[in-house]
Amino acid sequence: MTRSNSTSTLRSLTQPIDRVAIVLIVALSLLIGILLLSGNHASARVRDFSWQNKQVGADDTAFTLTFSRPMNHASVESNLRIEPPLLGKVSWAGRRMAYTLNTPAPYGTQFQVQLQKAQDRFTGSERGAMQPFTGTFQTHDRAFAYIGVSGEEAGRLILFNLNQQQKQILTPKEMVVMDFKAYPQGERLLFAAAERTTEPTVLTEQKLYTVTTGIHVDSPIQPDAAQASPAKALPSPAPAGTVALVLDNKDYQNLKFDLSVDGNVIVVQRVNRKNPNDFGPWLMKTGEGAQPLKGEPGGDFLITPDSNSLAIAQGQGLAILPLQPNAKPLDFLPKFGMVLSFARDGSLATMVKFNTDNTRSLFLVGNQNTQKELLRTTGSILSTRFDPTKKTLYCLLTELLTGGNIYQEQPYLAAIDLKTSKLHPLVMLPNQRDVQVSLAPDGLALLFDQTTEAVHDQSAADGQLRDSTGNAIASSRLWLLPLDPANPAAKLQPESLPLPGLRPLWLP
Structure with missing residues (x-):
């Protein structure tokens, strides 16, 4: 068989x-x-460039190149060109290369990324050369907002674009703007304003509003977010000057306020009109009404960079409160009486200690409970700003001048090396205490104002502005101070801008 x-x-x-x-x-x-x-036999190519034709800002710290084939890493890194040059570090994950910038890309600049003659990993040098690649992106325009002080601009929010040399008034003449903050993409401003009347404008009558700037930024899409959900069409930007009421003052007076980094939280110091003992911070989240943060009333405050907590002066120290009603404090720092600023990533903060010998100390406080005294002075410590690399701290300080019957504080701008704690004076300012300083997002310039008080108080009778001490403002002009991050001690000359205004603020 x-x-x-x-x-x-x-x-x-x-x-x-x-x-x-x-x-x-x-x-x-x-x-x-x-x-x-x-x-x-198909040549390797760049399949995706995450910043292609995008507008990037200081928070955009890295771009990615995704290849069609596994690449020879050394050949890619040696042949990558960025014009104008941007220093950075390379890392790899499979076919994706990430380039992380050492410092933010300078604003108002167009960039080109080129990659030629790079080789894939498995093919020989003759056949493995990839297809040449050229990509482009640009940074945000260099733009800032300020409050006008003269003529039809007095008390109104104004937007100025340095790259395009364009000025635009954002708020109506019926409002007198007191203070304002910028939303993270610069598309809106949150501002406090009172109605313009024949009576002196007072802080307690202000309401909170938003106004659109007309800015529309096409930011890079994060790869993870893009994979998690399909891309959505970007909404059309609202025209500049669209005002919307955020918080009225019918039952409570609105005082100091702050806006979170992500733009989703507002904290306002409020006082009950019928009961002055009822005062404290109120919380407003996107899409929700205002509600009080119950607990011990406090003084000056700042929302932390993670947008989840509030650093507020309480009693004999600083409390860190979660942004939730009736929540218990996360931490209490009895050593300090004021918080001035946070680094962008929240890893560092500057705080002021009021010493028993009538001096003040500026401390650098880390999120790992590290504390370092940077400065002790008989003058005042008014404001501080971290540069993007966290290597330099720009400060607005005063020097106490005494002699005979003279008792005067001379303001000046200075840079402190955070590694050595060495202070470098930059610019001496006129005899004025009410100075607003703003550091550009790319760390390349400072804006500050120079106000002149009115000789008589009549200038405030028609609804014009007052400074933080309550004195009427007769005039004010803006100054631009270029900075050299590689040499913070360099004393560059400030430039007077042909813009009468005060409280300048760089847009993100």
Whole structure:
């Protein structure tokens, strides 16, 4: 039986159609093997550039290049060109290369990314050269907002674009703006304003509003977010100057306020009109009404960079409160009486200690409970700003001048090296205490104002502005101070801008 089956099988294999099938199978197997051994002859290419035709800001710290094939890392890194140059570090994850900038890209600049002659990992040098790639992106325009002080601009929010040399008034003449903050994309401003009347404008009558700037930023789409959900069409930007009421003052007076980094939280210091003992911070989240943060009333405050907590002066120290009604404090720092600023990533803060010998100390406080005294002075410590690299701290300080019957504080701008704690004076300012300083997001310039008090108080009778001490403002002009991050001690000359205004603020 077995011999018969074997004979039958051998006979079937000798049939012409079987022999043809065997030959075809062998031939196809050889072709498949050759193709597998020779690999794909298509040249490697850049499949995706995350910043292509995007507008990037200081918070955009890295771009990615995704390749169609595994690449020779060294050949890619040695052939990558960015014009104008941007220093950074390279890291890899499979076919994706990330380039992380050492410092924010300078604003108001167009960039080109080129990659030529890079090689894939498995093909020889002659056949492995990738297709040449050129990508482009640009940074946000250099723009800032300020409050006008003269003529039709007095008390109104004004937007100025340095790159385009364009000025635009954002708020109506019926409002006198007191203070304002910028939303993270610069598309809106949150501001406090009172109605313009023949009576002196007072802080307690202000309401909170938003106004659109007309700015529309096409930011890079994060790869993870893009994979998690399909891309959505960007909404059309609202025209500049669209004002919306955020918080009225019917039952409570609105005082100091702050806006979170993500733009979703507002904290306002409020006082009950019928009961002055009822005062404290109120919380407003996007899409929700205002509600009080119950607990011990406090003084000056700042929302932390993670947008989840509030640093507020309470009693004999600083409390860190979660942004939730009736929540218990997360921490209490009895050593300090004021918080001035946070680094962008929240890892560092500057705080002021009021010493028993009538001096003040500026401390650098880390999120790992590290504390370092940077400065002790008999003058005042008015404001501080971290540069993007967290290597330099720009400060507005005063020097106490005494002698005879003279008791005067001379303001000046200074830079402190955070590694050595060495202070470098930059610019001495006129004899004024109410100075607003704003550091550009890319760390390349400071804006500050120079106000002149009115000789008589009549200038405040028509609804014009007052400074933080309550004195009427006769005039004010803006100054631009270029900075050299590589040499913070360099004393560059400030430039007077032809813009009468005060409280300048760089947009993100």
